[in-house]
Amino acid sequence: MKYHLITLGCQMNLSDxxxxxxxxxxxxxxxxxxxxxxxxxGILACSVxxxxxxxxxxxxxxWNRWKNSRxxxxxxxxxxxxxxxxxxxxxxDLIFQMSELAQLPExxxxxxxxxxxxxxxxxxxxxxxxxxxxxxxxxxxxxSTYEAFVPIQNGCDKFCTFCAVPYTRGREVSRPSSExxxxxxxxxxxxxxxxxxxxxxxxxxxxxxxxxxxxxAQLLRQVGEFGKASGEEFWVYFxxxxxxxxxxxxxxxxxxxxxxxxxxxxxxxxxxxxxxIKMNRRHSMDKYRRIVADIRELLPDATLFTDIIxxxxxEGEAEFENTVAAMNEFRFNMAYIAMYSPRPGAASYRWExxxxxxxxxxxxxxxxxxxxxxxxxxxxxLVGKTLRVLINGTDRKTGFSTGLTEGKLxxxxxxxxxxxxxxxxxxxxxxxxxxxMSGELVQxxxxxx
Amino acid sequence: xxxxEKEGIKMDDCFYKIIEIRSLTDETxxxxxxxxxxPFKPGRHISLRIHGNHRSREYSIYSGAFDxxxxxxxxxxxxxxxxxxxxxxxxxxxxxxxxPFGKFGxxxxxxxxxxxxxxxxxTGIAPFRSMIRTYPEINYTLIHGVRESAEAYDREExxxxxxxxxxxxxxxxxxxxxxxxxxxxCSFAPETQFYICGNSNMIFDAxxxxxxxxxxxxxxxxxxxx
Numbered sequence: 001m002k003y004h005l006i007t008l009g010c011q012m013n014l015s016d017x018x019x020x021x022x023x024x025x026x027x028x029x030x031x032x033x034x035x036x037x038x039x040x041x042g043i044l045a046c047s048v049x050x051x052x053x054x055x056x057x058x059x060x061x062x063w064n065r066w067k068n069s070r071x072x073x074x075x076x077x078x079x080x081x082x083x084x085x086x087x088x089x090x091x092x093d094l095i096f097q098m099s100e101l102a103q104l105p106e107x108x109x110x111x112x113x114x115x116x117x118x119x120x121x122x123x124x125x126x127x128x129x130x131x132x133x134x135x136x137x138x139x140x141x142x143x144s145t146y147e148a149f150v151p152i153q154n155g156c157d158k159f160c161t162f163c164a165v166p167y168t169r170g171r172e173v174s175r176p177s178s179e180x181x182x183x184x185x186x187x188x189x190x191x192x193x194x195x196x197x198x199x200x201x202x203x204x205x206x207x208x209x210x211x212x213x214x215x216x217a218q219l220l221r222q223v224g225e226f227g228k229a230s231g232e233e234f235w236v237y238f239x240x241x242x243x244x245x246x247x248x249x250x251x252x253x254x255x256x257x258x259x260x261x262x263x264x265x266x267x268x269x270x271x272x273x274x275x276x277i278k279m280n281r282r283h284s285m286d287k288y289r290r291i292v293a294d295i296r297e298l299l300p301d302a303t304l305f306t307d308i309i310x311x312x313x314x315e316g317e318a319e320f321e322n323t324v325a326a327m328n329e330f331r332f333n334m335a336y337i338a339m340y341s342p343r344p345g346a347a348s349y350r351w352e353x354x355x356x357x358x359x360x361x362x363x364x365x366x367x368x369x370x371x372x373x374x375x376x377x378x379x380x381x382l383v384g385k386t387l388r389v390l391i392n393g394t395d396r397k398t399g400f401s402t403g404l405t406e407g408k409l410x411x412x413x414x415x416x417x418x419x420x421x422x423x424x425x426x427x428x429x430x431x432x433x434x435x436x437m438s439g440e441l442v443q444x445x446x447x448x449x
Numbered sequence: 450x451x452x453x454e455k456e457g458i459k460m461d462d463c464f465y466k467i468i469e470i471r472s473l474t475d476e477t478x479x480x481x482x483x484x485x486x487x488p489f490k491p492g493r494h495i496s497l498r499i500h501g502n503h504r505s506r507e508y509s510i511y512s513g514a515f516d517x518x519x520x521x522x523x524x525x526x527x528x529x530x531x532x533x534x535x536x537x538x539x540x541x542x543x544x545x546x547x548x549p550f551g552k553f554g555x556x557x558x559x560x561x562x563x564x565x566x567x568x569x570x571x572t573g574i575a576p577f578r579s580m581i582r583t584y585p586e587i588n589y590t591l592i593h594g595v596r597e598s599a600e601a602y603d604r605e606e607x608x609x610x611x612x613x614x615x616x617x618x619x620x621x622x623x624x625x626x627x628x629x630x631x632x633x634x635c636s637f638a639p640e641t642q643f644y645i646c647g648n649s650n651m652i653f654d655a656x657x658x659x660x661x662x663x664x665x666x667x668x669x670x671x672x673x674x675x
Contacts (some may be wrong), residue, residue, distance in 0.1 A: 081506075082503035082504070082505075083503055085503075086503060116591075155548045157509060157551070159494075159550060159551075161673075161675055166496070166550075167505065170547075171547065171548075171550070244552065273656070273666075274649075274653050277649055277652055277653065277656075277671055277673050278649050278673065278675075280673055280675065282551075282552055283554075284666045284667070285666075286666045287667075287668065314649070347507075347675045348675075350530075350675075351675075
């Protein structure tokens with residue numbers, strides 16, 4: 001009994017897929033890379049861009065053709081827009097929300113029932129997240145032995161005009177802090193070195209249960225206290241935060257504990273006040289500037305990553321230049337720059353898209369060039385220094401290993417050694433490139449070998 | 450899952466039966482619904498969907514936090530998808546409502562101590578009516594920009610000395626012209642907190658005017674309608 005699972009999109013889906021796999025394997029299914037030999041075929045969907053949605057339509061058309069010659073069960077979950085959900089109901093055997101994951105075995109056993117909620121009337125279209133906690137209770141099948149994602153929150157209440165996530169994941173729900181700490185503790189005891197606290201808006205953590213649950217800064221402090229007491233070396237990251245709920249207290253807590261990684265991902269999306277308003281980002285550039293100032297003051301060695309959308313409706317040349325200026329001001333170590341793509345379901349989909357494809361490409365290119373300058377300059381400043389690096393790849397052919405610093409900067413090492421995988425080692429940086437560095441191994445902690 | 454029993458149908462508590470559709474102008478109406486089944490701070494918005502239709506839209510809550518009914522203000526958009534369908538609804542029809550969402554608004558403690566200028570274009574008045582109904586003692590001035598004076602929705606509810614109507618297409622306003630023209634000639638106390646709600650172009654212009662008057666960005670709070 002084999003299953004094949006395709007995971008599209010973000011780390012949140014990746015984390016969800018670990019739980020889906022755990023449920024299926026508890027039922028006796030075995031994963032196969034080869035979808036042609038699976039009898040259970042599933043997809044965790046992503047609606048952030050059109051491409052993955054197109055892929056789902058192609059896949060299900062193919063799988064439904066295979067059904068002519070053999071018995072198959074197909075399912076889809078993840079981020080699905082209401083319009084696509086309507087179509088998927090007709091093409092997939094099962095469609096469920098992640099909050100219904102615990103009921104997946106029952107659904108598969110009762111194959112033929114579209115979804116447990118699907119036949120009742122009336123049924124809410126917007127996902128309700130009240131039962132997402134049941135999904136979090138499922139012990140995931142981690143895909144790595146040294147790097148793991150821990151969901152702490154699900155859903156989004158922000159309604160950025162370019163994004164449809166509130167309609168696909170439902171409103172923000174925080175996972176109980178005791179479960180989060182338990183999962184982190186378990187991972188550290190198993191030797192995990194990189195743990196990422198995941199959510200659509202991690203620093204809104206606890207706000208949906210005000211007075212009943214701790215807030216994000218307090219959660220980080222609990223993780224930090226555990227890390228301190230454990231005596232282990234590991235790095236805890238979080239993604240994604242929203243500037244609206246980011247505050248100095250969070251940064252102070254990160255500064256207080258070694259295990260809280262000195263790397264901040266703070267999506268800016270645009271450096272222009274008007275575009276931010278049009279995006280409904282609900283924070284000003286002044287607010288963003290203050291957060292960055294706090295990071296620079298309290299975490300002077302931290303790396304700063306961001307997300308930027310170029311070519312959003314209402315972004316003229318002057319507005320784009322403000323983003324370039326912001327890029328020069330904040331000197332990000334990494335910026336994930338995307339060309340604006342209207343998404344069905346998002347508010348901006350209904351607007352006329354005023355920026356041409358050529359202009360978007362041009363702005364992407366220009367901004368990437370600015371990004372490169374700052375990234376290279378920072379990397380260059382590290383040459384000659386010795387950094388702790390988590391090895392996450394080795395290649396026999398090239399004879400190189402690769403890894404990430406605590407700040408998630410890529411380092412290439414002229415040494416290939418499988419035993420280093422998942423270890424944190426000292427690397428002396430010898431040269432810098434635009435988005436990576438090269439270095440030589442200094443030592444491996446004796447207790448890690 | 451919490452649910453309610455209504456006429457033998459077990460419904461999720463996100464469904465609301467329309468009690469009344471209150472017509473305000475030829476294009477604008479309010480949907481009067483049962484009391485909100487969730488607590489909310491005035492200024493927040495909700496997601497609204499017509500039962501049987503898979504699209505939803507966000508609307509600021511028009512009623513006060515302690516009102517007997519949840520109310521939403523809607524202007525029908527010609528050739529729009531959603532609002533013409535809302536217009537066709539009748540008492541007894543079902544709406545799916547989720548929320549409250551957002552950060553826009555004022556909490557009780559701030560409302561008691563501050564000095565506020567509310568700036569709204571058209572149906573952007575909705576969150577301010579909610580704030581004023583929730584905090585009747587609040588120290589506010591409401592500047593409402595519309596095309597014609599008939600769009601001064603529920604004007605009689607506001608104290609005459611606190612409500613300024615700006616009309617751009619008739620002469621019946623307290624100020625004749627765009628609200629941004631009125632803002633330019635106004636002076637405000639330095640400690641004023643500004644709340645702006647409406648279409649993005651109005652917000653951009655109002656923001657520039659207030660910044661030019663020397664107000665800090667942190668004193669200016671925006672809620673864009675889209």
